[in-house]
Amino acid sequence: MSRTSAPGTLYIVAAPSGSGKTSLVNALLEREPGISLSVSYTSRLPRPGEVDGRHYHFVSREVFERMAAADAFYEYANVHGDLKGTARTAVEPLLAEGRDVLLEIDWQGARLVRAARPDCVSVFVLPPSRAELERRLRTRASDDAAAIARRLADSRHEIAHAQDFDYIVVNDQFADALADLRAIVACQRLRRGAQLARHAALVDDLLKSD
Incomplete structure (x- = not known):
């Protein structure tokens, strides 16, 4: 079928x-x-056992804010003092497929x-x-x-x-x-x-x- x-x-x-x-x-x-x-981006440091690219994409606050200014995120927010966000490229292409x-x-x-x-x-x-x-x-x-x-x-x-x-x-x-x-x-x-x-x-x- x-x-x-x-x-x-x-x-x-x-x-x-x-x-x-x-x-x-x-x-x-x-x-x-x-x-x-x-996999979201975050400005916080990894916790024990967390792996970059698997649990989060860990970046500096400066890099995160630069990405946000470039409209690279599908959404982002301040969570417990740390920035977290979802890159557009991580969502739309997969849904389209x-x-x-x-x-x-x-x-x-x-x-x-x-x-x-x-x-x-x-x-x-x-x-x-x-x-x-x-x-x-x-x-x-x-x-x-x-x-x-x-x-x-x-x-x-x-x-x-x-x-x-x-x-x-x-x-x-x-x-x-x-x-x-x-x-x-x-x-x-x-x-x-x-x-x-x-x-x-x-x-x-x-x-x-x-």
């Missing part, structure tokens, strides 16, 4: 720090090879992307409780006490924007949250427009008169 290429879907996944968003996104990408992760693209960004960036691409699919990940959010931040051991306190304070403002997203996933049991994310992807791929584009030849054949 022949298939016609349909434009890819742009997914946005946002969450407060410590919600387990990155672990969920990585697990989703392992199980859904049709989705490409857009029919590949799905996932942006792991904060609510500020998500708002800009939704305004530019109303057809995107946005997901907000919530922790199961404030106590668990704090526990996860402390277990991560990548921030000092002041940074953890700031992230906890910022989380209230971030969570207030969950209502702006299409879907909300609560990351209590990891396997259940991952299943919810995969269900969202499956649902989008079965939507009428995408299916009719993929199976145009089949539909034409089924509509032929005898």
